[in-house]
Every structure is written in structure tokens, then in C-alpha cells.
Amino acid sequence: MAYNHKEIIANRPSRLTSGHRMCAGCGAPPVARMILRAVKPEDHVVVSNATGCMEVSTFLYPYTAWTDSYIHTAFENAAATLSGVEAAYKAMKATGKLPENEVTKFIAFGGDGGTYDIGLQSLSGAMERGHDLLYVCYDNGAYMNTGIQRSSATPKFADTTTSPAGTKIPGKMQSRKDLAKIMVGHHLPYVAQSIAYMNFKDLYEKAEKAIYTEGPTFLNVLAPCPRGWGYNTEDLMLINKLAVETCYWPLYEVVDGVYHITYKPAKKLPVEEFLRPQKRFKHMFKPGNEWMIEEFQKEVDNRWQELLDLEEMTNKNKEN
């Protein structure tokens, strides 16, 4: 894939305009912008957005920040809604109701609440039915729009408003769900995990593949939230970097079931580097709570090893 990444970053206009109301230091808008930059300039997009921060901040009547067509209906059904749009496209193309030479791509954006939790059934249904669309989860690890409630994407021990770190219970007591693997279990042609890091190269390239691979594709993108995570707004990119360099958020893609880790840190940093700048993990650093950091590290290590094993196994299977 020969292309000039810098030129695209610098020159390709953003399809999500400035002037929206997302918070300073929020990880979601750069993710949406970069994914939409991967759409060929001549192609049209219909964006389907689950209820959440992104939706309420980008389309407050009568203003919209989206230059493409956009639909929001409810919280749990961005995938089902988009599957209807895509079915309409197929039917209308087949019966000559749309111009032959025009291409429309379909991209859904949902937060982790709308994707891991309340929207999981709708997502699973749309993926199984094989609609030609990309679903992007911008994962900020809690219900941020309603005020930082825990979701099944919230990491263990995180302090949220429905899993508060108290004197008896030290934050969320359950591990986070692995949604990308659930999507792999749907045998999709393309599933990837990414983040806005290293000039967005990883995100851009995966978005382009996901958008232009025929069939249902899925991107899980970590999108930190300064309000919910408790970091300084200017540190967004640092947090992203630490998520990757500690292997808390591994970057990988699964093409037709074959795993490929797209970035392996030369020196894996201890996970406390990622945890320390975030207020939601503050209680883990109190004397006597060292076990929490140890347990967290163990989970990250196990999941990283599991990923390495899957990469080895699926590539070996491919060779055979």
C-alpha cells in the first residue's frame, strides 16, 4: 500500500468539522476524523451514531458537524439502523433508483456502552447477517455521557460513579470484556484494534482496510476520556502512547481469522505507567494496595501472551 501518509493528514479535508462540542482532550473526535479520512474523497458516507457523547456533541439541532449523511436513532441500535440503510442501498442500486457510478460506504460509531453492553445484540445481528458496513467502537471504558458509570469495557479496579472506590469495595471488581475477540468469533473478514498513536498511521491504515473490505468489519479503538479517566487534557496522546507501550491496548488485526499484531513494543513498559496519570486508578497506588497493581499487570501479561499465541497459531494454520 504505497501512499503518502503525511500528505493525507495535512491535506485531506476533515469530514467531521470543527465547532462540535466534544470536550478538550477527548479521544473520540480525532478517531472519527481519521477514520473518515480513510474514505476516498469521491465516495459518499452514511454515518450511523449510537446515542452517546459523540452524538449529543456533534448534532444538536439545528447544527451538525458531519459533512456526510448521518443518522442517529437510539442508544442500542446503531448497527441495526445502519443495516437498514445498507439494505436500502442494495435494493435501490439493484433497481436503478440510485446513480450507478456513485459509491456509498457505511460506518457506525458507538461508544463502549452502546457497543459492549446495550448494543451488543444489535451489533452481533448485523455482523452475522453480513451487511457491507464498518462498525467502530470508540472505547472510553465507561458510560461517559451519563456521567462515568461502569460498563463491561471498564477495566478492573477503575473508580466510576457506579463502581466507586470505597472503603470496602476498591472500584470495579470485574475484568473487562474482550469485544474484538467476540467479533472474531463472528468470522468477519476484518477485525482490528487500534488507537490514535504514531501519527495515526495504524488507525488510518486499519480504517482504510476495514472500509474497503467487502462485508461486515469491526474496529475497536481506545478513546480516552479526560473527565472519566482523570488526566490532563493535553496528555491525551501520552495516555494513548502508554496504553500501547504497556500492552494494555495491543494493536492488532485479524484478517479472515488470522491474527497479526501490528505493533510490538521493543520494551514493554510496566502497566503502572499507564495507570499512574489517571485519577480513576489513584486508589491503587495507596500503600497496601500493591496487590491491585500486581493483579492488573498479570491480566495485561496474560492477555498479551494469549494474543502472541493466537498470532502464532493462526499463522501456522494458514501455512498448513
Place this chain on the structure above:
Amino acid sequence: MGIRERLSGNEAAATAMKQINPDVVAAFPITPSTEIPQYFSTFVSNGVVDTEFVAVESEHSAMSACIGAEAAGARAMTATSANGLSLMWEMIYIASSLRLPIVMSLVNRAVSGPLNIHCDHSDAMGVRDSGWIQLFSETNQEAYDNLIMAHRIAENKDVLLPLMVCQDGFITSHSIENIELIEDEKVKEFVGKYKPEHYLLNKQEPIAIGPLDVQTYLFEHKAQQAKAMEAAKKVILEVAEDFEKLTGRKYGFFEEYKLEDAEIAIVCMNSTAGTAKATVNRLREQGIKAGLLKVRVFRPFPAKEIAEALKNLKAVAVLDKADSLNAAGGALFEDITSGMFVNNVQVPTVNYVYGIGGRDTTVEELEKVYKDLLEIKESGKIENPYRYLGLRGEN
């Protein structure tokens, strides 16, 4: 001249959908409407229609996909019953607020719980304030005819509201009756092409649908929906007029059966009207001036017109096939009586909740209702306006 056939209510609905040939059908199986997507997917598999059939994983997704498809610029249809409609409930309101003329075939069934698969109207009554047009059908023929008229009403520029055609689960959905179908070409011409003004798939004019709509605008948007519902009244009658020219079959807001000189009358919806007509005939033989008003258009509610039609009666019984559990009376009763009150019509009116969960309602029972009305006519008194009909231990 139409085509004479024998079809069940579900077959009639599926046949109408085949002739309409929508772009997208998204549906999920639920008794007693399951046959509609079944028959329809056969049409899809055999290439009889051009439709994309989306076999969704729930009714919530069925309505979501219909909303997506209709917003995209397509004609979208679905079918459901009872709990299926309950699961759609959130999206039902969103469909009408986005002004998407989706058409649904609703095969009426009792909403759980406990679980019951048989007919009553609790599903339709549960969404009566959702901004959908609701047409009720006594027979398979009416279920078919109402569907053929549906898009012309829903898609009218002054209306742009979703529409559901109701028929009684099992009673009509699974009963085979004679029916007169319209030729395919004539249906195609009557229904016409869908030409939305704004739609997602128009690359030349990208649009955004479904905003966050706060104190500054939501009120105005709701008022626009109300205005569209008001406008639908005129459009429903215009479309019925055109339909009559095509088929000779006449439709209005309601049907009056021997009402003109009647002293007592029943008001009801869907298949019970057939039983009521038989009862009226029997009573007329006995010299009793009985009549019937069968409501076809429940939303928009033709309050003034119904009040006008009932004004000369001496006593009226409104039959509700769903209980509102409000210690006051069923939904149809409340709408009829408030409509009469507002329009200065004073007729003693009583409510019977009947047929819940598919409980059979017979000519004999309706005869008893008319006899009750005769008593009310004589005495001018109503002891208890909120009654049950056919409840075990009460009759």
C-alpha cells in the same frame, strides 16, 4: 374486475406486500404474524419481488432497520404482534418523530403477561399515542385493502407519518375467507413510486437525521407531528375515494351498519364488527332498532365525526378489546365519550371490556349488550359504566 381468491388474513397481508414490492422488509417471527415474513421471504427467494429482506435478530432491530432503510430513501415494511411491538416501542416513537412513512402489518395479540398468543388489542392500544396512523380491519379483505392504501396516506407530503394496519390475530390472520384482489399492475399504479424529498443516500444533498433536540425546538417538532396527524384525516378520505374508483369498495373513518334509524348501538373495531352485524340482523328481526359503528381509523381519531354519527342514539356501548387498567374504562371508550362531550353530544354510554387474551365473543353475548342498552334507554340510568363482557363468574 378484480381477482377472486381465498386467502387467510396473513396471506392477504403478504400478498399486498408482494404487490407493493417495497425496497426493504425487516421482520422477526412472532405468533400470529410470523406467516407474513415467511410468505414474503418466499417471494424474495423466488425473485418475485425486488426487496432486500433483512432477517433481524429482534423486533427492536426490525424497527431500527426499517427506520434506517426509510431514512435512506427506501420504502420499508414490517409485520409484528404483541410483545414484538412492545420490544419495538422505543423505535416506534422515533420512527414517527423522524417522519418516516414506514408501513407495518400489526396482527393484534395480547401483550404479556402472562404469556398469551391470542387476540386482543393491547398491543395496538399501547402505541396509540406514538404518532402512528392506525387503521383497523374487520376482514381479510379490509386488511388487504388498508395495506394497499397505506403508502398513499403515509407518504403524502402533508402527512409523512408511519402507519400500521391492524387485524385480529388468528380470528382473521389464520382464517381463510373469500377475497377480491386487485391486479398487480393496477396496485403498482395506485401505490405509485416513492419519491422522498430528503434522504441519506442522496450524495448531492447529505443530511443529518435524529439530532439531540432540546427545549428550544422539540415542542415545535412535536406540534408538527400533531399537525400532520390532523392533515392525515383529509388524506385518508381522499385516498379512500380513489380506492373506491379503482375497486368499488368504499372506506371512511368508520362504517355505519344500520345506524341511521338505530336507537341503540355498539361501537367496536376489527373482527368483532362481523359478530355485531350478525347480532344487529337478529335484533332487527325482533323489531329492535339496533345498529353498529365500526371504527376503521383509530389514529387520527375522528372524534367529531363519530360524535355526529352517534348523536341521535338513546344508548351506546363501546367495546374495548384491551383493558386500560385505569379504574375508568378502555381507550376506545374514553376517546368516544370525550369526543361526544367536547362536541356537545349527550348519549348515555357504557363500556364493555371483552375478548381479552382471545376469549371468544359470541352473538349471544353481544345480544345481551344490546339488551342492556335497551334497559339504559328506558331508565336513562347507568349504574356502572365500566363493565366486563364474557368474564367468568360475572355473567
